[in-house]
Amino acid sequence: MLWAAFGINRPDGKRTAPSAKNQQEIDIYVATAKGLYLYDAKANLLKPILAEDVRGVTGRQPSVKEAAANLIYVADYSRMGAYAEDEKLFYSAADTGLISENVYLYCASEGLTTVVRANIDRPALAKAMKLRADQKIILAQSVGYPKKTL
């Protein structure tokens, strides 16, 4: 799923989703019951970041703490060169939209459910994730299994 989202799909290191000026500024963090991980696209694996369950802080809706995985899209402004602040936010948001749609399509193909989310207490989540000041939380996205119906 993470490869489909924003993995490397070409020998020159380019990715499954475009990014403005190919700055590849969006990092995908993954919060599960076991901890917080960072998707390492070069190695195509998850790098452990925190051995804590931070799912409950990834959104203001109570259901987020039960999702199998919550993706958190974080823009690393230190990779965004000379853009003005409003441009950094605009491009980060556009680039996140493209990545999150890849997750939607992957979930559709595998019978998973997903919802992208903006309703986040960003300062609380940034604190829980121990982010730097120049790492900005753009959106989160819950991924899980459909409710069983009897």
Ligand SMILES: Cc1cc2nc3c(=O)[nH]c(=O)nc-3n(C[C@H](O)[C@H](O)[C@H](O)COP(=O)(O)O)c2cc1C
């Ligand atoms: C930028 C954006 C932000 C969203 N934020 C939230 C959110 O915080 N919480 C939520 O439950 N859904 C959120 N959604 C999901 C929409 O409410 C949802 O896509 C819409 O109601 C249509 O439902 P569907 O995606 O199941 O077709 C967001 C969608 C987008 C595109």
